[in-house]
Every structure is written in C-alpha cells, then in structure tokens.
Amino acid sequence: MSTDTKNILVEKATTSKIDQIDFDNLKFGSVYTDHMLVCDYKNGVWETPKIVPYQPITLDPSSKIFHYGQSIFEGMKAYKDGNGDIFLFRPLDNHKRFNISAKRMAIPEIPESYFMDGLTTLLELDQEFIPTKKGSSLYIRPFMFASGNGFHASPADEYKFIIACAPSGSYFSGKVKVLIEQTYSRSANGGVGFAKAGGNYAGQFYPTQLAVEKGYDQVIWTDDTEHEYIEEAGAMNIFVRINDTLITAPTSDRILDGITRKSILKLTEDLNIPTEVRKLSVTEVVNAAKDGSLKEMFGAGTAAVISPISGFGYKDTDYVLPELEDSYASKLKNLITDIQYNTSEDKFGWRYKVNK
Ligand code: PLP
Ligand code: COI
Numbered sequence: 029m030s031t032d033t034k035n036i037l038v039e040k041a042t043t044s045k046i047d048q049i050d051f052d053n054l055k056f057g058s059v060y061t062d063h064m065l066v067c068d069y070k071n072g073v074w075e076t077p078k079i080v081p082y083q084p085i086t087l088d089p090s091s092k093i094f095h096y097g098q099s100i101f102e103g104m105k106a107y108k109d110g111n112g113d114i115f116l117f118r119p120l121d122n123h124k125r126f127n128i129s130a131k132r133m134a135i136p137e138i139p140e141s142y143f144m145d146g147l148t149t150l151l152e153l154d155q156e157f158i159p160t161k162k163g164s165s166l167y168i169r170p171f172m173f174a175s176g177n178g179f180h181a182s183p184a185d186e187y188k189f190i191i192a193c194a195p196s197g198s199y200f201s202g203k204v205k206v207l208i209e210q211t212y213s214r215s216a217n218g219g220v221g222f223a224k225a226g227g228n229y230a231g232q233f234y235p236t237q238l239a240v241e242k243g244y245d246q247v248i249w250t251d252d253t254e255h256e257y258i259e260e261a262g263a264m265n266i267f268v269r270i271n272d273t274l275i276t277a278p279t280s281d282r283i284l285d286g287i288t289r290k291s292i293l294k295l296t297e298d299l300n301i302p303t304e305v306r307k308l309s310v311t312e313v314v315n316a317a318k319d320g321s322l323k324e325m326f327g328a329g330t331a332a333v334i335s336p337i338s339g340f341g342y343k344d345t346d347y348v349l350p351e352l353e354d355s356y357a358s359k360l361k362n363l364i365t366d367i368q369y370n371t372s373e374d375k376f377g378w379r380y381k382v383n384k
Contacts, residue, residue, distance in 0.1 A: 036065075036149050041081035046156050054164050054197035056331065061154035061166070061193045065146040068175070069136050069187040077146045079153060082192065090177040092184040098174035099226035100129040103330045106151050106166040106193070106382065108158040109370040114151055114382035117330075117368050119144065121287050126170060129223035134183040135172055142189070143170065148382050150191055155383070157195045162369055167196040167331070173226075199331040203338035204245040206261060206325075208310055209235060210343065213252035214260065214282070221282040229263060236262070244341055246327070250310060252282065258308045264327030264335060265289035269356055270316045271323065273302040288328040292360055294376060301356065310342060317347040325349060326357040334361040 041062040049059055060082050067077040093099050102122045107115045123144065127137040147168065151158070158166040170191045176184030212235035215221020220228060232247070239247045246262035259277050260266055265286040267276045274296055279285045296303040316322035317340075325337040336357045339348040366372035367379060 035076060036146060037076060037078040038149070038153070039078065039080045040153075044156075045082075049157070049195060051159055051161070051164070051195065054159060054195055056196045056199045057167050057169070057194045058196075059194060061157040061195070063150060063154055064193075065150045065189075065191040067138070067142055067146065067189040069189070070185075074136070074138065074142060074189070077142055077189075079146075079150055085188070085190075087175055088177045090179055092174035092176055092178065095179065096174065096181060097225075097227045097230075098133050098135055098184060098187075099171065100126065100133055100135060100173075101169060101171035101224050101226065102126050102129075103224075104147075104168040104170070105196075105330060105368070106158050106168060107369050108155070108160050110160070112155075112383075113370065114155055114158060115368065115370055116147075116151075116380040116382060118287050118291070118378050119147070119380050122170070125224065125285065125287075126172070129225060130172060132220055132223040133225050135174070135187055138172065138189050146189075147191055150193065151382050154193060157193065159195050159197075162365065164195065164197050165368075167194045169193070200245075200335050203336045204262075204327070205243070205338050206246045206248045206340045207239040207242065207244040208248045208258070208313075208340055208342040209239075209250055210255045211235070212247075213255075214249040216252040217281050219281060222279065222284060224284065232263070242341070248340065256309050256311070258310060258313060259283055261325075261327035261335070261337070264329035264332065267292065267324075267326050267328060267356075268308055268313060268322070269324035270312070271321050273304060274356060275304045275306065275308050277308060278305050286329055288330060288333060288364070291364060291376075291378065292328055292334075295360055295363055296356075298375075313340075314342055314347065317349075322347075323350060323352060324355055324357055333364055334358075 044062050063079050064082045065079050068075045104122050130137050172189045174184030175188045176186035236247050249260045251257040327335040334357050367374050
C-alpha cells in the first residue's frame with residue numbers, strides 16, 4: 029500500500045526487525061532499520077522520493093558505479109532524548125557538503141527538500157530504532173551513485189540517491205595507535221580529497237592494511253608531495269595539542285571540511301582555548317613528543333566524535349602520548365555529545381529537532 033507523505037511515497041515493511049536488535053551490544057553500522065529512502069534521477073530530473081522496506085538493490089552489470097566509481101556519501105547521526113524527541117546535528121551542513129561532493133564527481137545535486145524531507149520522514153517512521161543510551165545513536169548514511177548503464181567512460185545519465193540507517197554503538201573501542209604515512213597519499217592537489225567520494229576510502233584501505241600489519245590501528249595522512257605535513261587521521265580530521273595550544277590543518281583540496289572539526293574550532297574559541305589553524309609539520313610533532321610538550325592528538329569526525337590517539341609511529345620509532353586527567357579531547361567530546369543528546373544548552377543552534 030502506498031500513502032503520500034510530504035510528496036514522499038511510503039511503502040511500509042510488513043514485519044519489523046526491531047526485536048532482532050540487541051540495543052545493549054550495538055556494533056557500528058552493521059544492523060539496519062526497517063526502511064530506506066530511494067530517489068531516482070532519470071531524464072534529467074529527480075523523481076518523487078520513496079520510502080520502501082530495507083532491501084537489496086538490483087543493478088545492470090554495466091552500471092557506471094561499478095566501472096568508474098561515481099559515488100558519494102555522507103555520515104550523520106540521529107539522537108533520541110529522554111522525552112523521545114529526535115535530534116540531528118547540523119544536518120544542513122551535511123546536505124551542503126553532499127552537493128559539493130556531487131558536483132566534483134559530476135553527479136547531479138540533490139535539492140535540500142528531497143534530502144531533508146526524505147531524511148526526517150524516514151527517521152519518524154524508523155524512530156523506534158534510534159538508541160537512547162549515550163554513546164549509541166542512529167548512524168545515517170545518505171549516498172548517491174551512478175546507476176545508469178554503459179562502458180563509455182563518461183558520467184552516467186541515471187543516478188540513485190538512498191538513505192539507509194543503522195542503530196550503532198561506538199566506532200572505536202578505545203584509544204588508537206597511528207602510523208604517520210611516508211609513502212602513500214590519500215589525496216592530492218586538484219584531486220577529490222575534499223569530497224566524500226567512495227574511492228577516497230578504497231584508496232586508504234591498502235596503506236591502512238599495511239599499517240595494521242605493523243601493529244597500528246590507523247594511518248595519519250600527510251601531504252602528497254613531501255609527506256611532511258599532518259593532514260588527516262584515517263577518515264577523520266586531526267587535532268594536535270602542543271603545550272596548551274590546539275592545532276589543526278587548514279582545509280584544502282586534500283582535506284575534508286569536517287563538521288566535527290568546525291564545531292571544535294567554534295567551541296575552543298568560546299572556551300578561550302588557544303587554537304591555531306595552520307600547517308603542522310611532522311618534525312614539529314616529533315620534536316614536541318621528544319621534549320614532552322606534545323600533550324594530545326585526536327581524530328574528529330561524526331562516527332567517533334573524538335578519537336584520542338595513544339601514540340604514533342614515525343620512521344621505525346614509536347612515540348607514546350601522556351595520559352591526561354583533563355584532556356581537551358574528553359572535555360570537547362562531552363560538550364559536543366551533550367549538545368547532540370539534548371542534555372545541554374545549544375548556544376550555537378546546532379541541534380535540529382526532527383519531530384515537531
Ligand atoms: N575527514 C574525512 C576523510 C572523513 O571521511 C570525515 C567523515 O565524515 C571527516 C574528516 C570528518 O567529518 P565530519 O566531522 O563532518 O564527520
Ligand atoms: C566519520 O564520520 O568520521 C567518517 O569518516 C565516517 C566513516 C565511517 C567513513
């Protein structure tokens with residue numbers, strides 16, 4: 029049966045998977061809700077979005093996604109407070125970035141109303157799947173890819189925009205040990221590093237596997253010419269604290285403009301934490317580790333929020349970071365998650381209430 033909600037066609041699942049989900053032991057992104065949003069781009073227009081039962085997608089083997097990797101995604105979370113109210117965190121920024129990624133990959137942009145109405149309708153329908161326990165949330169994965177056919181190396185003429193959701197626990201189980209990359213690059217000037225293009229992540233897997241074989245959890249990406257400047261931590265932006273100053277690289281062609289990163293920059297400004305957005309060399313970090321002024325390093329991104337780094341490897345030497353009682357990482361993580369879970373004031377207007 030189809031009903032019309034805000035022009036979105038809704039086909040409800042006949043049975044629910046909710047009873048199969050162990051909300052006390054959630055992994056990250058591995059079980060999915062009952063429904064998904066699907067919107068097709070055909071003949072130069074986005075068709076009416078549909079919400080359908082979560083299901084596999086059938087594609088022709090010549091679909092361009094398989095051959096030329098025209099594919100982008102976003103990562104967002106929904107939170108539910110004690111009153112059952114549902115919140116997103118700065119979702120319009122995700123929509124904006126989605127279209128920045130789309131443009132770079134020659135994918136048609138998706139209108140804000142399709143993205144936001146599609147997402148909020150889906151969340152209201154699957155709201156029982158939004159965990160309430162702090163640290164857990166509903167991870168939301170909007171993605172868009174070339175479903176059009178043909179082996180010709182050119183943009184497809186058809187695309188699919190999908191939103192799928194996964195009740196999720198934390199991304200990492202503890203602190204991570206990282207390797208400062210000296211051979212491979214995640215991105216390059218003029219490339220697609222600033223876009224959330226699927227291939228950026230595929231390109232990270234092999235160097236990360238090599239790092240894992242050496243006993244590290246993640247790679248710290250450095251600039252593609254000299255491997256001398258710190259750029260990102262795995263699939264996160266990176267912050268380094270030297271003495272009491274927090275430093276992060278400026279965004280560029282090569283670095284994703286992270287929403288967590290820019291929220292941290294706003295919070296440190298508000299808290300008067302000395303913060304610098306500037307190029308940060310590996311030499312400076314190694315010297316700071318040697319003289320004891322290196323206090324903290326952490327990754328920042330939607331999935332992990334803030335992921336503290338326990339130590340790093342560089343040119344066959346391991347450096348261990350101190351354990352701090354009052355780390356910036358834990359302070360900032362608490363401030364951000366309190367806003368996200370609606371347990372604190374939202375003075376920057378970052379919360380977005382889903383159920384009106
Ligand atoms: N850097 C990369 C490469 C990412 O994939 C992400 C994740 O989205 C981030 C940084 C962090 O961005 P955000 O804070 O918007 O999730
Ligand atoms: C993030 O949210 O920090 C991410 O990079 C998402 C990740 C699962 C690719």
